[in-house]
Amino acid sequence: MTALTLTLNPVTPPGATGRQTANRRILQSMRERLAPYAYIAPFFLLFAVFGLFPLLFTFYVALFDWDPIGEHRYVGLQNFRVLMDDPRFWGAMRNTFSIWVLSTVPQLLVALGIAHLLNNVRLRAATFFRMVVLVPYVTSVAATTIVFAQLFDRDYGLLNWFLELLGFQHIEFTASVWGSHLMIAAMVAWRWTGYNTLLYLASLQAVPRELYEAASVDGANGWQQFRRISIPALRPIIVFTVVTSTIGGLQIFTEALLANPSGGLSCGAARQCQTLTLFLYEQAFGRFHFGYGAAVGVALFVIVVIVSTINYLLATRIRWERP
Amino acid sequence: MLRPHPARWADSAVRVRRVLTAAVATAAMLVAAGCTPGSSSDDSGSSGTAFEFWSFTGINQKVDVERYKKKHPDAQIKLTEVGSTSETAQALTAALAGGKVPDLVLIQGDDLPKFMQSPENFVDLNTLGADKIKNDYLDWVIKQPTTDDGKIIGIPTDVGGLAVAYRTDLFKAAGLPTDRTQVSDSWKTWDDFLEVGKKYTAATGKKFLDNVPTSVFFQAVNQGATRYYDNSTHKMVYDTNPEVKAAFDLTLKAGEAKIAAKQETFSAAWTAGMAKGDFAVTSAPSWMLNAIKTNAPTTEGKWDIARIPGSAGNWGGSFLAIPQRAKNPQAAWKYITEMQSPAGQLENFLAKGNLPTTPSVYSDPKLLAQTDPFFSNAPIGKIYTESAKAIKPFYIGLNDATIGTELLNTLTSVEQGKVPPTEAWDTALTNVKNALRG
Numbered sequence: 001m002t003a004l005t006l007t008l009n010p011v012t013p014p015g016a017t018g019r020q021t022a023n024r025r026i027l028q029s030m031r032e033r034l035a036p037y038a039y040i041a042p043f044f045l046l047f048a049v050f051g052l053f054p055l056l057f058t059f060y061v062a063l064f065d066w067d068p069i070g071e072h073r074y075v076g077l078q079n080f081r082v083l084m085d086d087p088r089f090w091g092a093m094r095n096t097f098s099i100w101v102l103s104t105v106p107q108l109l110v111a112l113g114i115a116h117l118l119n120n121v122r123l124r125a126a127t128f129f130r131m132v133v134l135v136p137y138v139t140s141v142a143a144t145t146i147v148f149a150q151l152f153d154r155d156y157g158l159l160n161w162f163l164e165l166l167g168f169q170h171i172e173f174t175a176s177v178w179g180s181h182l183m184i185a186a187m188v189a190w191r192w193t194g195y196n197t198l199l200y201l202a203s204l205q206a207v208p209r210e211l212y213e214a215a216s217v218d219g220a221n222g223w224q225q226f227r228r229i230s231i232p233a234l235r236p237i238i239v240f241t242v243v244t245s246t247i248g249g250l251q252i253f254t255e256a257l258l259a260n261p262s263g264g265l266s267c268g269a270a271r272q273c274q275t276l277t278l279f280l281y282e283q284a285f286g287r288f289h290f291g292y293g294a295a296v297g298v299a300l301f302v303i304v305v306i307v308s309t310i311n312y313l314l315a316t317r318i319r320w321e322r323p
Numbered sequence: 324m325l326r327p328h329p330a331r332w333a334d335s336a337v338r339v340r341r342v343l344t345a346a347v348a349t350a351a352m353l354v355a356a357g358c359t360p361g362s363s364s365d366d367s368g369s370s371g372t373a374f375e376f377w378s379f380t381g382i383n384q385k386v387d388v389e390r391y392k393k394k395h396p397d398a399q400i401k402l403t404e405v406g407s408t409s410e411t412a413q414a415l416t417a418a419l420a421g422g423k424v425p426d427l428v429l430i431q432g433d434d435l436p437k438f439m440q441s442p443e444n445f446v447d448l449n450t451l452g453a454d455k456i457k458n459d460y461l462d463w464v465i466k467q468p469t470t471d472d473g474k475i476i477g478i479p480t481d482v483g484g485l486a487v488a489y490r491t492d493l494f495k496a497a498g499l500p501t502d503r504t505q506v507s508d509s510w511k512t513w514d515d516f517l518e519v520g521k522k523y524t525a526a527t528g529k530k531f532l533d534n535v536p537t538s539v540f541f542q543a544v545n546q547g548a549t550r551y552y553d554n555s556t557h558k559m560v561y562d563t564n565p566e567v568k569a570a571f572d573l574t575l576k577a578g579e580a581k582i583a584a585k586q587e588t589f590s591a592a593w594t595a596g597m598a599k600g601d602f603a604v605t606s607a608p609s610w611m612l613n614a615i616k617t618n619a620p621t622t623e624g625k626w627d628i629a630r631i632p633g634s635a636g637n638w639g640g641s642f643l644a645i646p647q648r649a650k651n652p653q654a655a656w657k658y659i660t661e662m663q664s665p666a667g668q669l670e671n672f673l674a675k676g677n678l679p680t681t682p683s684v685y686s687d688p689k690l691l692a693q694t695d696p697f698f699s700n701a702p703i704g705k706i707y708t709e710s711a712k713a714i715k716p717f718y719i720g721l722n723d724a725t726i727g728t729e730l731l732n733t734l735t736s737v738e739q740g741k742v743p744p745t746e747a748w749d750t751a752l753t754n755v756k757n758a759l760r761g
Contacts, residue, residue: 070440071418270732272741285413
């Protein structure tokens with residue numbers, strides 16, 4: 001910024017003094033210094049109102065026993081002490097991480113594979129397939145969830161109908177921990193795989209064809225090309241998708257809310273698939289314990305920051321590997 | 324008129340709406356946090372007869388509103404069916420905290436104690452004339468929306484007398500009596516009820532009951548003289564009250580009898596199972612009749628209604644309230660006094676089957692003569708008022724809904740085979756304690 005301003009303000013020629021000129025110069029230089037800030041201000045103002053303020057306010061509310069239509073009583077760190085000792089919180093933590101791993105890992109791997117296939121120059125109707133993978137993404141989450149919940153139903157679900165056809169017993173997916181996690185992970189993966197595929201594909205298209213051609217000439221097979229050319233070229237976008245799907249995965253809400261509709265806000269009688277965000281919602285908007293809900297929000301914030309940092313560090317370790 | 328487990332209501336439209344409610348509630352909170360509370364601007368023409376009314380889904384509130392409009396063609400009522408009972412309470416809380424409030428709102432009995440904590444959010448209806456009509460209502464019902472210093476913040480719309488609905492065609496196939504008096508006599512106690520169930524399942528190989536947590540526990544626990552709070556000291560006694568423990572143990576015993584289809588009340592599978600005849604019996608508080616009709620319209624004429632095993636009890640009931648910041652409390656109050664007067668409630672019963680809270684109409688010949696063709700012409704007026712008259716009211720406290728949910732959830736876990744019956748009671752108490760602490 002300083003450098004820029006200096007080049008725009010030539011050194012004052014000797015002898016050209018006088019109050020007016022000086023004033024004008026100061027005004028001019030101020031305007032030039034401030035203009036860039038004005039240009040970027042809209043973003044920061046919106047961020048302050050809708051991002052920063054709610055964030056800070058959440059930290060503030062977390063220190064209170066806060067009844068939205070009654071009293072606000074300052075309790076210090078009491079909410080956090082109760083939280084650390086609350087089996088429901090740790091259960092929600094387990095569920096969140098389990099669902100996150102079950103959905104994110106297969107999702108990104110499959111997306112990579114599909115992107116690689118779609119990038120094939122000999123593929124016919126490529127645009128059609130590229131469109132198709134995005135269809136789940138534009139479908140409403142609520143609609144998806146309701147359909148999936150019916151597929152996984154114990155008595156009348158399609159999946160159990162197949163199991164019965166094959167001679168197996170019906171499985172009550174929603175009642176068990178693993179069953180319900182699997183079900184929710186399937187919904188998440190179904191929705192986001194196409195989106196990630198397109199991101200990977202866009203990145204792959206930027207890789208020079210010559211690299212692949214040269215590799216084939218050298219006798220590299222498809223897997224080797226994928227492993228040694230595609231993946232390293234995708235490094236930045238892999239980091240991006242890993243970070244975004246981590247943040248998204250740790251905040252799964254709608255799927256858990258609607259997956260087990262008769263389970264209320266706990267996603268099942270034993271809270272078997274209640275995620276952290278759903279737990280937050282239950283406390284804040286189901287039971288109106290805003291202070292406790294805010295404490296869960298703060299805990300979630302800390303967890304997301306830690307996990308994002310860790311997987312950023314891991315993902316940046318993928319480097320070009322020389323053949 | 325109330326739903327047992329509000330959050331358990333599950334048809335897809337409601338599920339979608341639940342997400343919307345969440346969004347609305349969150350948005351309202353943002354408004355609450357950002358703006359000065361109470362800064363709602365007057366945007367309606369505010370003519371003397373216009374008001375906004377928030378109600379629940381699934382109870383056909385439209386019918387009442389239409390009836391009122393017919394009598395008062397100039398009345399402008401904007402009815403919003405917010406969601407399930409608890410979702411409506413959530414949206415109301417968000418609105419009271421600083422959003423736009425309705426002029427009239429329906430609050431379900433279990434949610435009422437929360438709002439009774441801060442009665443200053445509502446109009447004291449005595450100022451509008453509630454003190455003159457309060458004696459029209461059942462004493463123990465009008466007590467619930469009355470504060471210690473005598474303010475009345477709600478007018479009761481209905482009570483939920485208990486009964487059992489059963490399928491006559493399926494009973495006949497199982498070789499059981501089908502006449503409602505004989506059926507009622509065959510299950511004087513809950514133990515008898517389980518015996519009938521075992522007979523049915525042995526004869527047909529099919530399940531007798533929809534589920535045990537809702538259909539047994541929620542009935543039995545509402546039949547006691549005391550529930551989760553002591554009636555005089557208003558202290559929580561859910562863990563020491565022998566009536567709660569007895570209802571809990573009865574439910575475990577019912578689970579071991581293996582007579583239930585294990586379909587949670589109001590789940591999608593429950594609806595499907597009801598239409599398919601996968602169970603022959605379900606609990607039927609008065610407001611449930613509407614739910615059976617809507618969920619399984621093809622079973623018309625195949626149901627009948629019998630007395631509940633054990634004694635009489637109440638499950639549910641709702642209240643109409645006017646928020647303090649309402650723009651047109653007068654119009655809302657006019658609606659209340661007309662629709663919830665003894666004559667109004669009688670009319671409502673004849674139209675929809677909601678049991679009146681005004682005992683003066685219990686002996687009305689029109690009410691006693693009321694039968695329902697969907698339920699084999701059962702005299703629903705007679706059955707439910709008999710049940711309502713014998714009710715032993717118990718005190719409902721702030722944490723009643725939470726305690727009820729946790730106990731029910733534990734029993735559902737037992738039914739799903741995730742908690743062994745021997746550990747159920749201890750698990751339930753731990754769950755309640757955790758929930759009350761947070």
